[in-house]
Amino acid sequence: MNASGEFDIIARYFARLGANRADVRLGVGDDAAIVMPPPSRELVITTDSLVEGVHFLPNASATSLGHRAFAVNLSDVAAMGAEPAWALLSLTLPRIDEPWLAEFARAAGDLCRRHDVALVGGNTTRGPLSITVTLTGIVPIGMALERRGGQPGDAVFVTGSPGDAAAGLALEQGRLHVTDPMSAQILRDRFLFPTPRCDVGIALRGLASACIDVSDGLGGDLEKLCAASGCGAELDATSLPVSEALLGAVGRELAREYALTGGEDYELLFTVPLARLGAMTHAIARGLGPVTRIGSLVAHAGVRVFSRSGVMQFSRAGFDHFV
Numbered sequence: 001m002n003a004s005g006e007f008d009i010i011a012r013y014f015a016r017l018g019a020n021r022a023d024v025r026l027g028v029g030d031d032a033a034i035v036m037p038p039p040s041r042e043l044v045i046t047t048d049s050l051v052e053g054v055h056f057l058p059n060a061s062a063t064s065l066g067h068r069a070f071a072v073n074l075s076d077v078a079a080m081g082a083e084p085a086w087a088l089l090s091l092t093l094p095r096i097d098e099p100w101l102a103e104f105a106r107a108a109g110d111l112c113r114r115h116d117v118a119l120v121g122g123n124t125t126r127g128p129l130s131i132t133v134t135l136t137g138i139v140p141i142g143m144a145l146e147r148r149g150g151q152p153g154d155a156v157f158v159t160g161s162p163g164d165a166a167a168g169l170a171l172e173q174g175r176l177h178v179t180d181p182m183s184a185q186i187l188r189d190r191f192l193f194p195t196p197r198c199d200v201g202i203a204l205r206g207l208a209s210a211c212i213d214v215s216d217g218l219g220g221d222l223e224k225l226c227a228a229s230g231c232g233a234e235l236d237a238t239s240l241p242v243s244e245a246l247l248g249a250v251g252r253e254l255a256r257e258y259a260l261t262g263g264e265d266y267e268l269l270f271t272v273p274l275a276r277l278g279a280m281t282h283a284i285a286r287g288l289g290p291v292t293r294i295g296s297l298v299a300h301a302g303v304r305v306f307s308r309s310g311v312m313q314f315s316r317a318g319f320d321h322f323v
């Protein structure tokens with residue numbers, strides 16, 4: 001197949017992927033896209049690549065890859081408290097595989113429409129499978145959430161149930177065996193189809209003092225937030241929100257270890273000053289989403305995890321992608 005034929009095939013799948021946004025003046029198909037940012041807003045821009053063998057297994061489905069490639073970027077925009085808007089996609093493909101492209105585009109399009117994201121451009125190259133998404137979000141001036149705003153005394157919260165995705169990955173790799181098929185499917189899906197917490201991130205504007213998304217493990221990512229904020233944190237292991245599926249699969253102790261060191265969760269980890277805890281409680285009552293308080297920021301550096309038996313050790317190197 002000649003190059004222009006390939007281009008036509010790919011263009012067919014990506015020409016109108018995602019939401020139809022009124023602020024896209026020129027989308028896929030020209031030399032570059034033109035978008036119209038609203039006045040008095042700042043743009044938040046992020047990019048992330050998924051590379052075969054590093055970020056996903058060779059047998060990963062196109063459905064999961066289409067979802068994850070956009071979900072990991074949506075999660076970064078969520079962590080900034082921004083509304084996702086425009087995306088670019090760079091695809092390196094070993095060959096033109098139309099069923100694969102159709103499946104990938106459908107999964108990516110579903111997630112993008114759910115979050116009102118329009119694909120406005122991209123490119124394709126031939127080579128080992130690799131997927132890069134660049135995502136731009138919109139936030140009122142000065143309202144973006146950063147890692148550096150935390151203060152000693154602030155409460156530490158996390159969304160969802162961290163650790164599930166790492167257990168799901170272990171299942172996919174055959175390193176973990178779970179007898180209950182329902183639990184196994186729930187855990188696998190948490191890895192293959194992470195839920196970016198965009199609504200929570202937007203609701204945290206003016207409420208959270210600092211925020212990060214959990215991609216490398218709750219403990220390690222909390223250390224990054226603490227380092228940026230110039231403080232430390234103390235967590236209560238008994239308050240970690242572990243799911244029934246994870247608990248049933250690996251037991252309480254290992255579930256906590258997965259929750260602290262697992263990675264690939266794409267949950268939000270954020271801090272709230274004590275003076276805003278009342279507002280936070282109201283937000284939770286109004287349906288903010290699944291959030292749990294797990295500890296507090298403290299003046300001295302480092303992250304310590306307390307359990308009934310004392311201070312728990314966890315390995316920062318617990319998550320190491322596939323190497």
Ligand SMILES: [Mg+2]
Nearest residue numbers: 076079213215
């Ligand atoms: Mg991040």
